[in-house]
Amino acid sequence: MIHSSLAQLGAALRAKKISSVELTQTYLDRITRLNAQLNAFITLNPEASLAQARAADARLAAGTADALTGIPVAQKDIFCAKGWLTTCGSKMLHNFVSPYDAHVISQFNNAGAVNLGKTNMDEFAMGSSNETSHYGPVKNPWDTARVPGGSSGGTAAAVAARLCAAATGTDTGGSIRQPAALCGISGLKPTYGVCSRYGMIAFASSLDQAGPMGRNAEDLALMLNVMAGFDERDSTSLQRDKEDYTRDLNKPLTGLRIGLPKEFFAEGMGADVAKAVEDAIAEYKKLGAVIVDISLPNSKLSVPVYYVLAPAEASSNLSRFDGVRYGYRAPEYSDLADMYEKSRAQGFGAEVKRRIMIGTYVLSHGYYDAYYLQAQKIRRLIAQDFTEAYKQCDVIMGPTSPSTAFKLGEKGDDPVQMYLSDIYTIAVNLAGLPGMSIPCGFGANDMPVGLQIIGNYFDEARMLNVAHQYQLATDWHNRAPQGL
Amino acid sequence: MSLSLADVEKVARLARLAMSDEELKAAQTQLNNIFGLIAEMQAVDTQGISPMSHAQDVAQRLREDKVTESNQREAFQAIAPQVEQGLYLVPQVIE
Numbered sequence: 001m002i003h004s005s006l007a008q009l010g011a012a013l014r015a016k017k018i019s020s021v022e023l024t025q026t027y028l029d030r031i032t033r034l035n036a037q038l039n040a041f042i043t044l045n046p047e048a049s050l051a052q053a054r055a056a057d058a059r060l061a062a063g064t065a066d067a068l069t070g071i072p073v074a075q076k077d078i079f080c081a082k083g084w085l086t087t088c089g090s091k092m093l094h095n096f097v098s099p100y101d102a103h104v105i106s107q108f109n110n111a112g113a114v115n116l117g118k119t120n121m122d123e124f125a126m127g128s129s130n131e132t133s134h135y136g137p138v139k140n141p142w143d144t145a146r147v148p149g150g151s152s153g154g155t156a157a158a159v160a161a162r163l164c165a166a167a168t169g170t171d172t173g174g175s176i177r178q179p180a181a182l183c184g185i186s187g188l189k190p191t192y193g194v195c196s197r198y199g200m201i202a203f204a205s206s207l208d209q210a211g212p213m214g215r216n217a218e219d220l221a222l223m224l225n226v227m228a229g230f231d232e233r234d235s236t237s238l239q240r241d242k243e244d245y246t247r248d249l250n251k252p253l254t255g256l257r258i259g260l261p262k263e264f265f266a267e268g269m270g271a272d273v274a275k276a277v278e279d280a281i282a283e284y285k286k287l288g289a290v291i292v293d294i295s296l297p298n299s300k301l302s303v304p305v306y307y308v309l310a311p312a313e314a315s316s317n318l319s320r321f322d323g324v325r326y327g328y329r330a331p332e333y334s335d336l337a338d339m340y341e342k343s344r345a346q347g348f349g350a351e352v353k354r355r356i357m358i359g360t361y362v363l364s365h366g367y368y369d370a371y372y373l374q375a376q377k378i379r380r381l382i383a384q385d386f387t388e389a390y391k392q393c394d395v396i397m398g399p400t401s402p403s404t405a406f407k408l409g410e411k412g413d414d415p416v417q418m419y420l421s422d423i424y425t426i427a428v429n430l431a432g433l434p435g436m437s438i439p440c441g442f443g444a445n446d447m448p449v450g451l452q453i454i455g456n457y458f459d460e461a462r463m464l465n466v467a468h469q470y471q472l473a474t475d476w477h478n479r480a481p482q483g484l
Numbered sequence: 485m486s487l488s489l490a491d492v493e494k495v496a497r498l499a500r501l502a503m504s505d506e507e508l509k510a511a512q513t514q515l516n517n518i519f520g521l522i523a524e525m526q527a528v529d530t531q532g533i534s535p536m537s538h539a540q541d542v543a544q545r546l547r548e549d550k551v552t553e554s555n556q557r558e559a560f561q562a563i564a565p566q567v568e569q570g571l572y573l574v575p576q577v578i579e
Binding site for chain 2: 095097099191192193206232235238301303307308315319322323324325326327328329333334335336337338339340341342344348353354356357358360361364370371373374375376377378380381383413414415416419432433457
């Protein structure tokens with residue numbers, strides 16, 4: 001059962017071969033047995049999960065079930081869920097029991113899905129290895145001495161280790177795609193504005209986007225059907241007609257034009273990653289695709305532009321954590337300013353403080369034009385490169401991450417080295433495009449490699465089709481870590 | 485350019501982050517490394533390019549000016565560090 005797809009689980013539930021309570025309990029038991037090794041979950045609430053499962057079983061019995069009714073879905077701990085501890089991986093929110101639901105959470109609740117628990121993550125989604133979580137690092141299920149990637153590392157590890165049927169992530173600079181690649185699962189970051197940011201704790205608001213993570217493209221399509229949709233409470237939510245993201249899954253790929261950006265296949269990519277990605281491209285040619293050489297000349301500027309824009313927006317967003325209305329307050333202080341400074345100094349971890357300081361500096365008097373405005377202008381140049389490229393191709397492919405999962409502690413105290421691990425994913429967020437990662441083989445030390453598929457705006461259904469056809473022809477997505 | 489210790493101290497104050505002398509020194513080194521990475525941006529010619537904040541260049545939606553939220557004071561204050569008689573408590577700021 002734990003290796004079944006969401007469609008198979010949904011069919012089994014509707015046919016009464018298994019109940020949602022049984023399925024939920026199966027996953028809860030696995031989590032109880034394996035979470036100490038992986039640290040993938042921060043919070044479990046079996047009573048709440050099983051209550052939702054019982055309600056789902058009633059709905060299944062009444063014949064009013066939807067595709068995901070009764071299916072246990074883990075939620076990244078960045079999504080506020082009413083009555084659930086919602087920490088965002090931070091000591092700052094160690095006691096924050098959310099009084100409301102994020103839009104994404106209410107969408108899952110309306111669909112009758114079961115909230116299985118809250119997954120571990122880098123603190124405030126700032127990290128690429130899950131090592132910045134206040135609740136300890138997540139371990140990669142393929143090798144527990146290695147990182148799962150980040151920031152949605154708890155979600156990626158939980159899906160890979162079959163601790164949930166599917167789960168949610170968020171992606172500001174690669175936080176869905178990079179951990180999906182490093183843990184050998186599938187993940188999709190939709191076009192900016194497709195999923196509401198309401199109740200999703202803000203990091204960099206012009207880049208943050210929620211998306212599904214799961215075992216295959218078909219599962220992602222079913223998840224996205226639930227997650228996507230207009231919400232007036234998010235001022236950047238896009239007003240669009242409802243889509244069925246499964247609609248194109250079975251289309252043939254004959255004539256599909258795949259753009260390969262020369263900048264993604266230059267120096268910096270590991271030889272093992274290059275081999276797996278090239279093999280995947282060869283498989284696509286067999287499926288009828290044609291290859292187009294393209295160029296994204298400004299993509300090399302993505303990392304510097306991102307490390308101006310994201311910290312700037314974060315410094316503004318995180319100013320709300322002041323020890324007054326919710327979250328952590330320092331035990332001792334002399335006056336109001338001292339209370340703010342101590343609460344924030346003690347409540348935030350090192351990486352979060354670093355990014356707040358970068359952001360505060362680039363937004364401070366006299367530097368705005370040189371940094372924030374210049375970064376926003378280059379952001380447009382980066383987006384225009386993609387617009388040009390899509391005149392010649394339908395999707396763009398390349399590696400998700402330059403290497404497979406690295407060892408815990410390996411990138412140590414050098415933030416710049418860590419930042420460079422997001423080199424292939426960041427441009428997609430800056431352009432606001434949809435991007436995904438699917439497993440395409442194994443590299444050094446038998447660790448998974450991810451293939452990145454970048455689509456044009458609102459082309460999620462086509463990307464899912466492209467991923468699904470590959471997954472019908474290959475079985476990388478069905479491989480699971482041993483011993484779990 | 486590089487940040488002096490005084491710059492870092494000023495940034496920490498603006499960001500409302502209490503930091504010890506050692507933390508400030510460590511932050512100075514790390515911030516300067518990061519600004520080294522960012523410096524690459526400065527050489528790019530962006531004359532005539534308009535800044536981009538949203539990929540779809542959508543306009544801000546407007547809505548009718550009416551009350552949309554209900555009063556949830558008790559639920560919100562139940563998770564506050566310190567409240568009294570429905571008010572959030574902070575150290576005294578006015579004598």
